[in-house]
Amino acid sequence: MSNLSESLQLLLMKYRFNNIYYSESEKNMKKYMVSFTFLIIVVLSGCTSNPVYNDNYYANVHTEFHTLHPGDWKVVPNTSIQWYQEFRLPMSGFENFDYAGVMVYYLNQYEAWEALPSTRIFWTDDDVVYSDELWFSHNLEFLYLDYRNTIPGAASPPKDPIRIKAIYFDDAFYNSVEFKSLDLLNYEEVKSHLNLKD
Numbered sequence: 001m002s003n004l005s006e007s008l009q010l011l012l013m014k015y016r017f018n019n020i021y022y023s024e025s026e027k028n029m030k031k032y033m034v035s036f037t038f039l040i041i042v043v044l045s046g047c048t049s050n051p052v053y054n055d056n057y058y059a060n061v062h063t064e065f066h067t068l069h070p071g072d073w074k075v076v077p078n079t080s081i082q083w084y085q086e087f088r089l090p091m092s093g094f095e096n097f098d099y100a101g102v103m104v105y106y107l108n109q110y111e112a113w114e115a116l117p118s119t120r121i122f123w124t125d126d127d128v129v130y131s132d133e134l135w136f137s138h139n140l141e142f143l144y145l146d147y148r149n150t151i152p153g154a155a156s157p158p159k160d161p162i163r164i165k166a167i168y169f170d171d172a173f174y175n176s177v178e179f180k181s182l183d184l185l186n187y188e189e190v191k192s193h194l195n196l197k198d
Contacts, residue, residue, distance in 0.1 A: 060170040061194050062090050068145060068164060073157035076146070081155040086142040090168060099171040102143065104136040105187050107163035113187040113198075116145075128152055134162070167196070 066087050073083035105113040117135035124130070130151040137144045143166055149155045167190070173179050183189050190196065 061173065062168045063196060064090060064166045064168070066143075066145075066164040066166065068147075068158065068162040070157065070159055070161065073147065081150055082146060082148045083157040084144055084146045086144050087166070089138065089141060089143055101169050101171075101174050102136070102138050103167040103169075103184055103190065104143070104145070105165045105167075106134060107165075113165060113191075115185045115187065122151070124151075136166075167194070169194075 064087075068085050072085050074085065076082040076084055104116045106116060106118065108114045108118075117133065119131055119133045121129065121131050130149070132147070132149045132151075134145065134147050137146070145164060147157055149157070178193060182193055191198075
């Protein structure tokens, strides 16, 4: 017990000794350093990324239908297995496509809307694997639909028309809680939520 009390007494004497021999400017410097460190911690803790989702919004949603006709495919330069078609983006209702989004679906062989991108894998009778792929992209003026077919020696664009549905939406919808919870691959869910017409 005496060892413990002696240790406490030594600790108190050391504390008093240190505080007695610090000058006023050194004591002030300690206060400033502690305050500055606290301020840095507060500022850095506020720099975390916390996205803000909008619960109440008016979404500007616009739907367009397109048909990819067999004769309208253009060959992508420097390739023999990829083609594209382009459609001008709707300008009414959208000020800037930097702040808009696009969802694209195509009508598949089962008459169901399927989300793009889409990849199908095939095997030939000689066990050669190939694929055909359909995907989209856009810039500030055009929606691009690209198709790639990797069948050996017989790559060609689709021989039948393909129906496309492009759904354009503004950033109010993109920043909404509903968008974050929506399964964009499930067309029926998207259709129901946005009240889309086929």
